[in-house]
Amino acid sequence: MKLDAKIPSGPLDQKWEKHKFDLKLVNPANKRKYEVIVVGSGLAGASAAATLGELGYNVKCFCYQDSPRRAHSIAAQGGINSAKNYQNDGDSVHRLFYDTIKGGDFRAREANVHRLAEVSRNIIDQCVAQGVPFAREYSGMLANRSFGGAQVSRTFYARGQTGQQLLLGAYQALSRQIAAGKVTMFPRTELQDVVLVDGKAKGIVVRNLVTGEISSHAADAVVMATGGYGPVFYLSTNAVGCNVSATYRAYKRGAAFANPCYTQIHPTCIPVTGDHQSKLTLMSESLRNDGRVWVPKKKGDERRPQDIPEAERDYYLERKYPSFGNLAPRDIASRAAKEACDAGRGVGPTGLGVFLDFQDAIGRQGESTVRERYGNLFDMYQRITGENAYHQPMRIFPAVHYTMGGLWVDYNLMSSIPGLFVLGEANFSDHGANRLGASALMQGLADGYFVAPYTVGNYLSQESPADRPSTDSKPFKKVESEVNERIDQLFAIKGRRTPRSFHRELGKLVWEYCGMARDKAGLTKVLKLIPELRDEFWDNLNLSGGPNELNTSLEQASRVADFMEFAELLCTDALKRDESCGGHFRTEHQTPDGEAKRDDKNFAYVAAWEYKGQSRRPTLHKEPLAYQEVKMTQRSYK
Amino acid sequence: MNLTLHVWRQENATDSGEFVTYLAKDVSPDMSFLEMLDVVNEDLLEKGADPIAFDSDCREGICGTCSLVINGSAHGGQKATTACQLHMRSFSDGETITIEPWRARPFPVIRDLVVDRGSFDRIIQAGGYVSASTGGAPDANTIPVSKPNSDKAMDAAQCIGCGACVAACKNASAMLFVSAKVSHMSLLPQGQVEREQRVLDMVSQMDQEGFGACTVTGSCEAVCPKEISLDFIARMNREYGRALIKSCS
DSSP states (O other): OOOOOOOOOSOGGGHHHHHHHHSOOOOHHHHTTOEEEEEOOSHHHHHHHHHHHHHTOEEEEEOSSSSGGGSGGGGOOSOEEOTTOTTOSSOOHHHHHHHHHHHTTTOSOHHHHHHHHHHHHHHHHHHHHTTOOOOBOTTSSBOOBOOTTOSSOOEEOSTTOHHHHHHHHHHHHHHHHHHTTSEEEEOSEEEEEEEEETTEEEEEEEEETTTOOEEEEEOSEEEEOOOOOGGGGSSSSSOTTOOSHHHHHHHHTTOOEEOTTOEEEEEEEOOOOOTTOOOOOBOOGGGGGTOEEEEESSTTOOSOGGGSOGGGEEOHHHHHOTTTGGGOOHHHHHHHHHHHHHTTOOOSTTSOOEEEEOHHHHHHHOHHHHHHHHHHHHHHHHHHHSOOTTTSOEEEEEEEEEEOOEEOOOTTSBOSSTTEEEOGGGBOSSSTTSOOTTOHHHHHHIIIIIIHHHHHHHHHTTSOGGGOOOTTSHHHHHHHHHHHHHHHHHHHHOOSBOHHHHHHHHHHHHHHHHSSSBOHHHHHHHHHHHHHHHHHHHHHBOOOSOSSSOOHHHHHHHHHHHHHHHHHHHHHHHHHOOSOBTTBOBTTSBOTTSOBOOOHHHHOEEEEEEOOOTTSOOEEEEEEOOOSSOOOOOOOOO | OOEEEEEEEOSSTTSOOEEEEEEEOSOOTTSBHHHHHHHHHHHHHHTTOOOOOOOOSSSSSSSOOOOEEETTEETTSOTTOOGGGOBGGGSOTTOEEEEEEOOOTTSOEEETTEEOOHHHHHHHHTTOSOOOOSSOOOOTTSSOOOHHHHHHHHHHHTOOOOOHHHHHOTTOOOHHHHHHHHHHHHTSGGGSTTHHHHHHHHHHHHHHTTOOOOOOOOHHHHHOTTOOOTHHHHHHHHHHHHHHHHHHO
16 A cells, blocks of 8 residues: 555645646536445535535435434534634634644644635635524624634634534535435435445445345445544543444555544543443533633542632643643643542542633623523533532543544545545544644534535546446445345354443443553553453344344444454554654653653654454554644643 | 333334333433433343334434433423433432333334434425535625524524424424524525525425424423524514515515
8 A cells, every 4th residue: 555645736825726726627517427425414424415416416425313414513512713813813824724733733734734724714604604603793793712722712603502503504505405306315324334346436335224224325436424433432422323333444445544543532521420321421612711620739628619718729721831721722631630630639429520610700701691601511511410510610521522533535535545535533634633622613514515525526537437336246246245244243143242331341441541641551451452352242242133123232233343443453553653642642751741742753654554354463554744834843832 | 219111112113012111220310311221221132132222322412313202291301401411310219201202293103212303304405504505605704693683593593403392292293393494594694585485495395294283382392402482483484474475476
């Protein structure tokens, strides 16, 4: 495998303009001859499917949910970044680009990030035109707020439901194309495998989750926008259905998987209560605009928070990072919380929690202002914990939230399998080793509305629709039979343990040894434990029912089977990357004050892993990160 | 705590279905309602029985997937709360809980507690959008939108499309859902061009899907997890009348 990022030549800020001109076009009359498959209907998938449909291609869009409107992008709370500079506070495309590169701890691809910052402005325009009800000032102009890792206000938002409103915008655009007959939607349908013909992605095999029917779909290009792999940790802020299966199966068919060890732990989630827990709930980062994070100075202080005097509180983020304070980036804020809890100063029944306190904000601006800004989050907190955060501080703790790693893509968002494009969280390209808040929505929509429609067209212009294989052809039949065989294998185990119990155990392993802090000894150990657990899975799994019906235990088992393999790849990457950067914190590599210490000499590369077979180690390919514009520095938020 | 559950079990769309009783033991008050069902399902699976099929995804009250009628109330009767956000601390030890799917003809049961809400998607496809193709949008601040209008549009746009309004309505009316989208769009300048056609087409699709008429009892508003106001139904009726008159002239 040879990785060619296909980064256009020329000055950084002209690459995309130039590239757009260089990309080949498909004549409008010919567009309708092409078929494009889009897997996933979140921000990236729905926006890509809608836009490709608008352009005239025939699109088939697949999602496992019962409606495309329910993809997990919907749960994004805080906002979307854009370099509009409406606040006149010194923002620019270059500043958004720089903040994103720096926030990613200098492990992202420069050209992709610059393009992201450029198109960020079009996204807001497009969403407003669709009727997305962003927050506004009394003047009628759009309002902004600040997010972590930035000193300007460039985050656009719709109360605490920005992801919902953006997704509904994309879903409605998609619905319009469905009505127009340009997009055919397949809800409750899950990808089982990708089909390659002569080395190119030419279709997929899917399972209808209601009837269990396995079917094939052929196309001239396949777009995967299937999200991240957070649930490899079992507990995460992802939806319970989120999974790695689509990208992992593409990996097994030859798509390189890049930087799997870059996982983001979000600092502000509601703490875990017990083993029954199925997911963790995020409290938006926007809360850190007004909330102050603290723990008692004294170890094991069990007084009620309101009884702890000011002088005995440690506002550790403000103390350690005076210029960014409570808005320090996520990886830094999460580690600081872990450090406080490890030192025995954590709060709540488990000691795994810190306070997020709004008393100052309420005193300064009044409860009604705070309620207007964050009311829905305070309500959600109360429903889950039974506590009123207007009267006592929230208790929060870090939780797995986002995964920066994903399938390797070139500048055109095409994976190492020709014809397989990867968008949104499913690819690796824009966030380096740490994503800044409000940048996921930006990237999903940038990829779907403004990048893929050009680059997919460029690829199609070189493909002939006449070469599109029939689903009766050999390659499809072969993959279909492999898919059926795998399902039969799962049923044939007839063991005693449920898919969930395996998933939970796997998640605990990955969280313990490859979570917020990682080291060589732990990673080496977990790389022995994971294959043992996987062997037990294939020996002792218990399923109910049959393959030809709605069968949630089969769905879970099939996803867990992929997590079992993927977890090993994740930990292998974490072991190989013998440095700390962003969300990847190797305890062996830290500065004297506990910050991540990069090793640019040896690790300034993208780690792209190539699958080599079930019992063989994957091969590492390195894409060097050559920075044209930015100088790599020690990231400082002090 | 220990609970007795009466759960609707139905193998598939054509099966007649029945209530089956289960015991849920050692339920923690910190569990969400769906986590309690997860635990019951783990137990069933271990015993070799079919787990209870129910829909859920985000489990934080925003995706609109979960859809349970709990003790006769869509989402379980806690104000502004989806079933996934309902926690077991609102139940007491020894209680008997009845769990059913959404019941409405346009939402046929697929299995147990899982229903098909494709009719909602088709209503949106009939016109619940602004026809603004990607590209060519003017600068976002070109058209100011008054804050009160924008806020009201957001109040309506918050609908998560779960269908509780239909499940709660004695007529299985979808008026609250449809009016939320119609109101969201008609309150914004971007929604004006297609304002009349949109409401006519969406209402027509709603009728074709077999949703019932609205008699303004307000049961929909009472169960809506996003507290979508009944006022939006009044607004849609006005929009509809306005569109009819305009289409005649």
